Amino acid sequence: MKNRSIINGDFVRKEAIDVGFDACGIVPLQPVNEAYSNVFLQWLHNIWHADMEFMRQYLEKRLNPRLLMSGRANAAVVTLLSYKCDEASFKDSLRLSRCAYGQDYHEVVKKKLHQLRRNIQQKNPKVHGRTFVDSAPIMERYWAVQAGLGWIGKSGMLISKQWGTFTFIGVLLLDAEVDGYDSPMNAEHCGTCNKCMEACPTKAIVAPKVVNANLCISYQTIERPRLEANGKSIREAEKTRCRYIFGCDICQNICPWNAKVPHHNHSQLTLQQELQQSNVDFWRNMNQDFFNEYFEHSTIARTGLQGMKNNVSIALNE
Ligand code: SF4
Ligand code: SF4
Numbered sequence: 001m002k003n004r005s006i007i008n009g010d011f012v013r014k015e016a017i018d019v020g021f022d023a024c025g026i027v028p029l030q031p032v033n034e035a036y037s038n039v040f041l042q043w044l045h046n047i048w049h050a051d052m053e054f055m056r057q058y059l060e061k062r063l064n065p066r067l068l069m070s071g072r073a074n075a076a077v078v079t080l081l082s083y084k085c086d087e088a089s090f091k092d093s094l095r096l097s098r099c100a101y102g103q104d105y106h107e108v109v110k111k112k113l114h115q116l117r118r119n120i121q122q123k124n125p126k127v128h129g130r131t132f133v134d135s136a137p138i139m140e141r142y143w144a145v146q147a148g149l150g151w152i153g154k155s156g157m158l159i160s161k162q163w164g165t166f167t168f169i170g171v172l173l174l175d176a177e178v179d180g181y182d183s184p185m186n187a188e189h190c191g192t193c194n195k196c197m198e199a200c201p202t203k204a205i206v207a208p209k210v211v212n213a214n215l216c217i218s219y220q221t222i223e224r225p226r227l228e229a230n231g232k233s234i235r236e237a238e239k240t241r242c243r244y245i246f247g248c249d250i251c252q253n254i255c256p257w258n259a260k261v262p263h264h265n266h267s268q269l270t271l272q273q274e275l276q277q278s279n280v281d282f283w284r285n286m287n288q289d290f291f292n293e294y295f296e297h298s299t300i301a302r303t304g305l306q307g308m309k310n311n312v313s314i315a316l317n318e
Contacts, residue, residue: 004074005126009180012077015119019112020266021079021170022163025147025182028075029173031064036142043210050213052223058137065138065173069130072175077116078140078147080158081109082264084166087249088271091279094315096300097218097247098166102269104299109133109170117172124176132171140169148182151189154208155196155251159189164258189257196251201240205251217241217248225307245283245311246300272298283312 009026016024032040040063049055061067066074083098083105090096099105113131121127132138141158145151150160157165190208197205204215213219221244242250252258274294291305300308 005124005176006179007120007124007127007174007176009178009182011123012116012120012178016077016079016116019115019119020081021112021116022082022167022264023080023149023160025078025144025149026075026178026180027078027143027147027184028178028181029066029073031066032062032139032142036139037063039210040139046212048206048210048212048214050219050224052213052219062137062139065143068137068173069128069175072128073130073173075174075176075178075181076138076143076147077172077174078144078149079109079113079116079170079172080144080149080160080163080167081105081112081170081266081269082163082167082261083266083269084164084258084261085263085270087253088276091277091282093243094278094280094283094312095242095244095249096275097244097249099168100246100299101271101275102266103272103297104301105168105269106133106135106299107297108266108268109168113170113172120174127174127176129175130173132173133168138171138173140171143171144169146184148185151185151187152209153188153196153255153257154190154194155205155255156209156211157252157255159255159257161189161257162261164261165252165255166258166261166264193256195254195256199254200251201242217244217250221246221248221307221311222303225303225310241315243315245308245315246303280312280316283308 012026013024044056085098110131110133117129141152144158150158153159158169159165160167202215202217204212206212286305288305295301
């Protein structure tokens with residue numbers, strides 16, 4: 001294509017692994033296909049994104065990421081970083097999603113994506129790139145499928161045959177052509193399994209691959225940690241939250257594709273020591289200064305101190 005650098009796909013994949021990612025695929029950007037777009041638009045129409053209004057923003061770019069980078073985005077390098085580990089036993093039977101055990105994954109994945117971009121630019125100085133981690137109008141799971149990294153399971157999570165569902169997805173958009181793209185994964189391997197849908201305590205998976213965020217514990221505890229728990233009484237909410245105070249891993253715990261996945265080896269994502277010792281009093285007695293300092297580099301910062309206190313109250317059915 002006119003005026004575009006051409007970079008070697010094998011080089012990019014090798015660099016991605018060298019900077020610490022567990023998997024990498026590369027895909028040419030096209031508008032998101034009609035079937036996936038329609039499901040997404042219907043999801044918005046049903047208000048199943050709850051009040052995450054950012055999901056409605058930049059809709060045109062979300063459905064056609066070629067419009068990003070001032071219209072020059074041409075290829076997506078999609079990366080996976082595993083955070084698979086055993087579920088920790090917290091005191092007072094509190095539970096946190098494994099995505100929160102270590103350093104904020106946005107920071108960890110971004111740093112690696114930036115390093116990957118620098119490595120690519122060292123060899124191809126004219127190439128520009130933009131990084132995305134769960135933040136901008138990029139449908140990460142869709143692009144991971146297009147890059148051959150897995151399929152979207154009935155839980156709505158990306159499933160990699162090698163790494164299961166406990167992965168963080170990073171995306172690096174490039175304004176270059178790539179010599180050697182990956183093929184999309186067209187096959188899906190959930191088969192007749194429905195375990196995630198059956199296990200979800202709030203029945204938030206309303207259809208295969210479709211999660212109503214209003215009902216999802218992850219949404220309730222991370223994005224909207226209100227004491228009124230979306231209109232339910234605390235007693236009602238407590239029953240279904242299964243003592244989660246941040247996120248929820250239930251639909252992932254049950255997924256057979258996670259059974260044989262090895263533990264990750266990323267030191268930044270291992271359970272922080274102080275968190276391991278946390279109990280009800282740890283959260284109840286916490287002051288803002290401690291929270292700001294201790295969770296500055298944690299995804300728990302998103303929920304805020306009062307949000308975590310609210311989540312603990314609900315978990316305890318107070
Ligand atoms: S994260 Fe929890 S509440 Fe949300 S869909 Fe999965 S099992 Fe259900
Ligand atoms: S639990 Fe079963 S249905 Fe759900 S995502 Fe995993 S394999 Fe698919």
